[in-house]
Amino acid sequence: MTKLLIVESPEKAEVIQGWLGDGWTVAASKGHIRDLPEDEMGVEAPDFRPKYTFIPGRLIPGEKGKRYPGSKERVAWLKTQADRASAVYLATDPDREGESISWHLQQALQLKSPHRVTFAEITPTAVKAALASPRSIDMQLVAAQEARRVLDRMVGYMVSPVVSDLAGQQLSAGRTQSPAVWLVVQREREIAGFKPTHHFGVQLNFAGAKSSWHALWETQPDYASEDAPYFMDEGFAQRVASVPELTVEHFEATERKRSPPGAFTTVTLQQAASVRLGYTPGKTMELAQALFDKGHITYHRTDNPNVSEEVLGDIFAVASRLGLDMADEPRKFKVSAAAQAGHPACTPTRWDVEEAGEGAEQIALYKLIRIRAIACQLADARYAVHTAGLRADPPEVGRPTLKFTATGRTLTYSGWLKLMAGDDTDEDKEPEALNPVPTLQASDVVSVESGEVLRKQTKAPKRYTEASLVGKLEAEGIGRPSTYAAIMETIIPKRGYVEVVDKKFLRPTPKGVAVVDALLGRFSFVEPGFTRGMEERLDEIAQGRDGYKSVVGRLHDDLQAELSRVQDGLPKFACATCGKSLRRIVAKGKAFWGCSGHPECKVTLPDVDGKPGERIAKEPPVTTSFACGKCGKPLVHRRKQGAGGYDFFSCSGFKEGCKQAYENKDGSPDYPEAK
Missing domain, CATH: 2.70.20.10 (Topoisomerase I, domain 3)
Structure with a gap:
């Protein structure tokens, strides 16, 4: 029987399969296979046990009705491969997220004793060394990653409805996204209030x-x-x-x-790629992942700027060939107190290769990584x-x-x-x-x-760029290397709380300002200090000094207490149809009240002095003596008061194809002036 090695990406699987040859099957999980459900929080007190579901398929862009297969199909195929194998090795990425994916694979494939292996670079030597020294899944790392996911879900599901009520519009809160938006809003207000000297x-x-x-x-x-x-x-x-x-x-x-500066960490790589190549953090991580999967660079999610001692000889060989002098002693760079420093800096895997990658963008990023990594050990x-x-x-x-x-x-x-x-x-x-x-x-x-x-x-402070905001997030202890690109993706294109102006600078949108104002002074998690402390508690879970249930439970209790205080100050109006609370909503400059049970309950009421008014039925249309300016048929007066109301005249010949309509102006149709 063959042995089965499961990695995350098909590209990585293809490369490694060629090295291992007969006796091995290398398959790809294609990333995450399970997550919390999309339509509910998926975790409840007091045990906080997550409810996981397979990840559903998604629509194929441009292919009407066609979908990419979900993870359930992937798992079924992997299960057949695992059942045929004499041993299963799980080689997902070497971080907490990768450890969590391995645990989910173990659970979904019903593996009794899988071998966990990790390698910080995709090279024959590193892969074979890892396979020769397998270990079991590190449940402390799994617990830390699970806590991160659950904490994010709790903040989103518990706080977002209240924030929407406070702001009068549909908004969402996030454990790391909201502090990031807060930083952008704070900077914008500093700029607005600045007076030059x-x-x-x-x-x-x-x-x-x-x-x-x-x-x-x-x-x-x-x-x-x-x-x-x-x-x-x-x-x-x-x-x-x-x-x-x-x-x-x-x-x-x-x-x-x-x-020289140290070799690249995740943050410094994103910053340098932004300044020199014009890449967003998300694009940089996408390109770096491709380079890692193909075995060109070491793992790119790291907060350690130091290279491993094993590669000093490789750097010396390249430096000698290029006529460059090495430093007298191997350089060691300071690592921030919050850094996990689990993996060396991001470097090439083959130091003599000057160009690697597919396409100009990957090649440019590879060169950036290689030059920086060589320079870090050169003379002053x-x-x-x-x-x-x-x-x-x-x-x-x-x-x-x-x-x-x-x-x-x-x-x-x-x-x-x-x-x-x-x-x-x-x-x-x-x-x-x-x-x-x-x-x-x-x-x-x-x-x-x-x-x-x-x-x-004196000059006003500059707006953040994506790269400088990532640097600020790292300095404030908000998030970790694997999360920065996702935070940028969430607050800019996904939620629209921050926009890019002048091609690179970040400015909060009105929605971003609204969500920050709704959170400030009411919820502690929006403050960077709170988020930094939570990251430290997640680190303690990973190190075995704290537990999943303890950390999650404390945040849950804190959120419940803050929610109670906020909700006590909110007006409480119940929906007469379903009993759920009504919320005041502002859309297109007009306020109305809608049921929080939407979309199941579609009740809307007019806003009267900040309170829900009486529901006003739609008035029957009235045929008038006014004639349609286009076809001459009688106009019909249509009215509805309250939320979503209207008042206009339309042609009675609508079914015959005349779609002419006129605004109501002092009880008469507002005919356009003849040109």
Whole structure:
């Protein structure tokens, strides 16, 4: 009998099948096979046991009525393969989500003792090493992932109806999506409330033996302070710019080193791909998944910027071939306190391969990953730094001495920058010479060639881009590497709470503002600090220091308490038809009341001073003496008051094909004026 290895993607299965050969069948689960039901919360107190269902098929775009098969069909096929196998190995992705998929496969396929294997890269060596050292499914990781899914579902199902009631429109809340929208709304309000401060500085320019250089006026602490940091007297600044000469107080020549950044984590990969390639986080992850499945890169969902020690020799070989110098010691980069650091950084699997992937987009992303991974272990760039402190007498008697600083640096050794040449971002590129300050001596007097007033103003904070918002989410501890792209997908195209303006900047929509305002001050989960704490509790489940039921139960109790307080302050009106609560809804600028049991109950009532009014029946149409302006037949007056009401005239010859209609204007049809 053959052994069965189950991975997630068909592409990965095809690659690995070629390595293992006879005696093995490699099959794909195609990702998740079970989830909570689509039409209910799927989990209840007090045991909080999730109710899982197979994932239904979805419609094929452009193919009317045709659907992709659901996971039930996939599982049935995998079951036949598992029944024929002598042993089953589950090789889903090496993270909590992958561990959860393996557990769902075990349950759905009724496997008694499957072997769990993981590999952070798709290479023959890594795959065969993993198969030689299988383990059992880590139920702590499964519990952590299950808790994440259940917490998200509870927030969505328990809070969204109340948020909709508060906002008067259909809205949804999310455990991680709502804090993300809150950040965008908060930034937009900072921008709207920003008032620029106009202030002034001075730059004095000098002619050097080789090239010109400059010094800047230091306004603090003599002409400004930390409490009032801006100098705002333009007339005085103009007189400072007219100073004819400066005296050198001190001069220092030093060397500064600049180290390379670490290899890519999920967040830094998404940010770099956004800046340099114009990819959204979702697109970046899609391309990276394809590169991983084909064995070109190591696992891309990681928050660890360090490469493994095993690849240092590979980097050294590539560096030697390219004429690049390695760092004296292997570099270790700081890992954030919230990082799981379970996998090394995202790197190529074959360091000598300069180009990999299918299509220009995959190839470009692969090159970005490879260059960054090589550069992280190269030697520092070095700069010669000249710093001079200079002074001059003030243009007014009794004012403090004017102090200036000139700082310049010249690149003396490229180090890792040699590999990054041509990079057009501020992160990895500096001009080779900036303000080449010459060697000076204390007491030297230098003549000013020209002076200029620097007219400045404080700037409002910038709107987030998708990449910078992902970075902020990571800094705030909201979500994890596997969730960032999904958060962006949810708040932008799916829910429409955030929109992209000027091709890259994020701005909240009115719906986004409404959902944040409905949540703030009422529900604690919208605050980043709460979400960060919840992520830490999920980590504790994964590490065995807390339990699924404990964490889920605490959030459930907190939500129930907050919901009770909010609902106590909401007006309570019951639907006379089904007994469920009515909610006030605003649509197209008009308010009305609708049953919360919609779509089963379609009761609507007019809004009268913020309360549901009496249901007004539709009035029978009345044939009038007004004639249709198109065919001459009598017009019919049609009216309905209240929610969804109307008042207009239409042609009685509708069935004969005349669809002419007119608005009611003071009791008469509003005929269009003849041209």
